[in-house]
Amino acid sequence: MTSAVSVRGLWKRFGQQIAVAGIDLELPAGKFIGLVGPNGAGKTTTLSMVTGLLRPDQGTVEVVGHDVWRDPVAVKARIGVLPEGLRLFERLSGRELLAYTGRLRGLPGAEVDKRATQLLDVLDLAGAQHKLVVDYSTGMRKKIGLACALLHNPEVLFLDEPFEGVDPVSAQTIRGVLERYTGSGATVVFSSHVMELVESLCDWVAVMAAGRIRAHGTLAEVRGEASSLQQAFLELVGAHGRDAGSDLDWLGGGSR
Numbered sequence: 001m002t003s004a005v006s007v008r009g010l011w012k013r014f015g016q017q018i019a020v021a022g023i024d025l026e027l028p029a030g031k032f033i034g035l036v037g038p039n040g041a042g043k044t045t046t047l048s049m050v051t052g053l054l055r056p057d058q059g060t061v062e063v064v065g066h067d068v069w070r071d072p073v074a075v076k077a078r079i080g081v082l083p084e085g086l087r088l089f090e091r092l093s094g095r096e097l098l099a100y101t102g103r104l105r106g107l108p109g110a111e112v113d114k115r116a117t118q119l120l121d122v123l124d125l126a127g128a129q130h131k132l133v134v135d136y137s138t139g140m141r142k143k144i145g146l147a148c149a150l151l152h153n154p155e156v157l158f159l160d161e162p163f164e165g166v167d168p169v170s171a172q173t174i175r176g177v178l179e180r181y182t183g184s185g186a187t188v189v190f191s192s193h194v195m196e197l198v199e200s201l202c203d204w205v206a207v208m209a210a211g212r213i214r215a216h217g218t219l220a221e222v223r224g225e226a227s228s229l230q231q232a233f234l235e236l237v238g239a240h241g242r243d244a245g246s247d248l249d250w251l252g253g254g255s256r
């Protein structure tokens with residue numbers, strides 16, 4: 001198995017809080033990989049360290065054979081990132097943002113124009129290409145962020161919650177683009193809480209909880225005997241159906 005990403009002994013603490021507790025992970029190349037876990041599991045912290053946005057306290061990360069912290073330029077040339085809480089240049093139009101991103105990536109102007117036109121078209125943003133990004137909806141922002149992340153045809157694409165706040169039509173569009181991309185041998189790593197989505201998209205899954213990897217492998221390996229990934233996930237993260245009803249006896253109709 002060729003690894004797209006190799007993580008060894010990765011740690012991150014924020015004061016007393018251990019966000020990532022010494023994880024090891026080999027993510028196979030050419031797969032659609034889901035990183036799943038409950039709120040606060042450490043997914044964003046892990047993805048930030050893997051993509052060179054946050055320096056680990058300890059441990060190493062290699063992406064397509066290059067050390068992220070010793071050889072950041074080589075890694076950044078080979079990856080695309082759609083981070084959580086994506087910050088964009090709000091006073092540029094979608095088309096200008098792509099042109100700017102393409103030039104930063106060192107692509108020739110004509111090639112940037114060609115790729116930008118195709119991406120805007122496929123992502124259903126052609127009609128909004130001259131609108132300022134500040135006026136884009138949440139889903140449109142995700143899509144233009146994805147277009148920027150794909151423009152230089154990276155080998156590995158990292159997406160933090162790419163479907164959050166995205167309507168079903170846009171989600172289907174994003175999905176189609178990502179499936180085409182992995183179909184040609186590239187790797188997608190994305191984080192999500194939505195198990196049905198991960199189950200329907202991913203070939204390979206890593207489950208994270210409280211800063212540790214609880215399970216990883218093919219979808220079938222992680223699902224095991226459970227009826228669904230959701231069920232396997234609930235068992236792995238130890239969420240045994242807390243009864244929300246009994247503590248909230250004041251909630252609902254009737255007496256105030």
Ligand SMILES: Nc1ncnc2c1ncn2[C@@H]1O[C@H](COP(=O)(O)OP(=O)(O)OP(=O)(O)O)[C@@H](O)[C@H]1O
Nearest residue numbers: 014017018019037038039040041042043044045046
């Ligand atoms: N900059 C920070 N300062 C202090 N604590 C942080 C910081 N970033 C993350 N944490 C803490 O680290 C833990 C892991 O957070 P992280 O955002 O990585 O989780 P996550 O799995 O992405 O969660 P979610 O699914 O809710 O986005 C949490 O307890 C969080 O409060």
